[in-house]
C-alpha cells in the first residue's frame with residue numbers, strides 16, 4: 001500500500017489527472033457541472049470508453065457533448081477490504097446506466113458506506129470540487145447519489 005503524497009493527503013482525496021488527452025473533455029465538463037461523453041460527429045453515436053476515432057464508423061470527428069446527469073444502478077458491490085488509505089471502507093461501487101443513452105453507456109461511481117441500492121435504483125449526479133491541481137486546472141469529480149424523489153415515485157424506498 002502506497003502512502004499518499006503530501007498534496008493528496010492534504011486534500012484527503014486522490015485527484016485524477018484532468019489534462020490527459022483522452023479524458024480532459026470529461027473533466028472540463030465536470031468543472032462546468034456537466035457529464036460529457038465523446039460523441040461521433042459523423043454517425044452521432046457515443047464512443048465510450050473514449051477513443052481518438054469512432055469505433056462504429058472510424059471517423060476522427062469526435063467531440064465531447066453533454067450527457068444526462070441521471071441514471072439507474074445497473075450493478076453494485078460493497079468494498080469491505082481497504083486497499084488505499086484515502087478510500088476508507090466500506091463503500092459501495094456502482095455501475096450506472098445513464099438515462100436515455102441508446103448505446104448503453106455505463107459509468108462507474110461509488111457511494112459511501114453500504115448503500116441501500118439494487119439494480120434499478122435511480123441515481124443522479126452531483127459534483128465535488130477538489131480544488132485546483134498544481135497547474136491551476138480545476139479538479140471536479142462527478143459524484144453519484146440515490147435520487148430519493150425518483151425512488152419514491154417509483155413506489156419504493158430504495
Ligand SMILES: [Zn+2]
Nearest residue numbers: 040043054057
Ligand atoms: Zn461514427
